[in-house]
Amino acid sequence: MARSRTDAASEDLAGVNGRRSDSSVDRAALLNSLDQAIARRNERMVRFRRRLHATPEPSNEEYASTALIAETLREAGLDSRIMRDKTGVVCDLDLGGPADSFIALRAELDCVRVNDDKQVPYASTRAGLCHACGHDVHSTMVLSAGITLFEHVESIRSLKPRHNLRLIFQPAEETATGARSMIEQNAIDGVKAILALHVDPALEPGTVGLRNGPLTAACKIFRIAIKGRSGHTARPFEAVDPIPAATNLISLLYQLGPRSIDTRYPLAVTVASIKSGEAFNAIPDEAHISGTIRCARVDDMQAVQNKLDMIARGMKETIGCEITVEYPYACPPTDNHPELIGRLAQVGSEMLGPEHIHWIDVPSMGGEDFAFYQELIPGALVRLGAALHDPRRRRPLHSSHFDIDETALAIGSRLLCRSVIDLATHDVVPRT
Numbered sequence: 001m002a003r004s005r006t007d008a009a010s011e012d013l014a015g016v017n018g019r020r021s022d023s024s025v026d027r028a029a030l031l032n033s034l035d036q037a038i039a040r041r042n043e044r045m046v047r048f049r050r051r052l053h054a055t056p057e058p059s060n061e062e063y064a065s066t067a068l069i070a071e072t073l074r075e076a077g078l079d080s081r082i083m084r085d086k087t088g089v090v091c092d093l094d095l096g097g098p099a100d101s102f103i104a105l106r107a108e109l110d111c112v113r114v115n116d117d118k119q120v121p122y123a124s125t126r127a128g129l130c131h132a133c134g135h136d137v138h139s140t141m142v143l144s145a146g147i148t149l150f151e152h153v154e155s156i157r158s159l160k161p162r163h164n165l166r167l168i169f170q171p172a173e174e175t176a177t178g179a180r181s182m183i184e185q186n187a188i189d190g191v192k193a194i195l196a197l198h199v200d201p202a203l204e205p206g207t208v209g210l211r212n213g214p215l216t217a218a219c220k221i222f223r224i225a226i227k228g229r230s231g232h233t234a235r236p237f238e239a240v241d242p243i244p245a246a247t248n249l250i251s252l253l254y255q256l257g258p259r260s261i262d263t264r265y266p267l268a269v270t271v272a273s274i275k276s277g278e279a280f281n282a283i284p285d286e287a288h289i290s291g292t293i294r295c296a297r298v299d300d301m302q303a304v305q306n307k308l309d310m311i312a313r314g315m316k317e318t319i320g321c322e323i324t325v326e327y328p329y330a331c332p333p334t335d336n337h338p339e340l341i342g343r344l345a346q347v348g349s350e351m352l353g354p355e356h357i358h359w360i361d362v363p364s365m366g367g368e369d370f371a372f373y374q375e376l377i378p379g380a381l382v383r384l385g386a387a388l389h390d391p392r393r394r395r396p397l398h399s400s401h402f403d404i405d406e407t408a409l410a411i412g413s414r415l416l417c418r419s420v421i422d423l424a425t426h427d428v429v430p431r432t
Contacts, residue, residue: 014075056111096157209383219367
């Protein structure tokens with residue numbers, strides 16, 4: 001098979017000079033060989049992750065990241081399918097199972113629209129864009145696990161697996177549209193179970209965070225446009241000022257929780273953006289507000305939305321502005337399948353020791369479009385410890401100073417490899 005020499009980084013992670021492990025071995029020897037292969041690949045993983053980190057791309061614009069993933073798979077000898085609009089990649093590995101049965105590993109490609117203010121050599125080179133949610137890490141781990149498993153495919157086939165492997169690199173997780181797009185393009189056809197890792201900057205490296213059932217909240221984005229009539233600040237009676245409408249709306253939004261839903265269940269309504277005029281002596285025509293509604297129960301989301309719509313209608317009558325409310329993106333809560341979580345707990349305990357399994361008591365209020373896959377097939381979203389060694393440098397997801405301890409790359413890749421071996425050699429229960 002001819003190989004392109006246009007991209008040294010892709011060859012580096014693919015390890016085109018490596019040797020395939022073709023001997024038939026038992027499970028323990030195979031797992032040990034996979035671990036060793038990941039260890040040898042560690043420096044390449046770090047370099048690959050840093051390349052992605054330095055060149056982030058926002059939702060539905062992940063063209064270079066998509067091309068790099070596909071090129072790296074080609075260099076490893078794997079065919080892949082680039083999705084429509086040239087964002088997203090799917091790659092199937094024949095492990096010897098039935099042709100229509102797969103275990104899937106999913107990673108995201110897009111970044112967050114925030115600046116990267118870290119003082120590191122691999123900081124983002126693109127203003128206003130940063131891999132502040134770890135998607136560069138997730139993509140590197142899934143890619144590394146897939147290539148490593150492919151290098152051991154003959155040994156895996158000796159275990160007589162019941163499923164093959166599919167790698168899914170999706171666009172647009174941050175706008176909650178990427179998973180649905182991949183589903184529409186048949187990315188999970190034949191998939192019996194789907195797994196994903198998400199780095200957690202609050203968990204120590206070598207720790208795996210697990211939870212049955214909901215792990216993240218239902219999330220809906222709102223955008224409010226307030227249209228008034230501009231005028232001079234010396235004569236506000238001649239104008240229709242959108243600013244009081246905006247400030248009153250924001251105040252009322254933060255009071256929605258205890259007046260809308262059962263207060264025993266969590267709710268977070270957050271305004272993240274307020275935009276209006278520029279001049280100090282002119283009342284603007286418009287004001288714009290955007291933010292998120294996050295709740296643990298799907299029914300609560302509709303109750304809050306109804307109350308927000310009612311407040312907007314009342315504000316329109318009171319102040320005389322035109323007010324429109326839109327909800328462009330939404331996703332349901334994730335729902336981890338108990339049997340998958342149980343198997344992953346066993347895999348993680350065997351690999352890291354049971355003391356490194358952290359059972360998560362309370363779901364996160366973050367949103368995650370992995371939930372769309374879980375509505376259709378059994379799935380498990382797992383937290384991977386990635387806290388920086390220096391506590392003073394630790395920052396939360398979506399921070400402009402977010403970074404990880406890069407030892408998480410090898411740990412996550414090993415966990416994915418071992419999880420695939422476990423699940424591919426067992427029957428996966430159907431969604432109930």
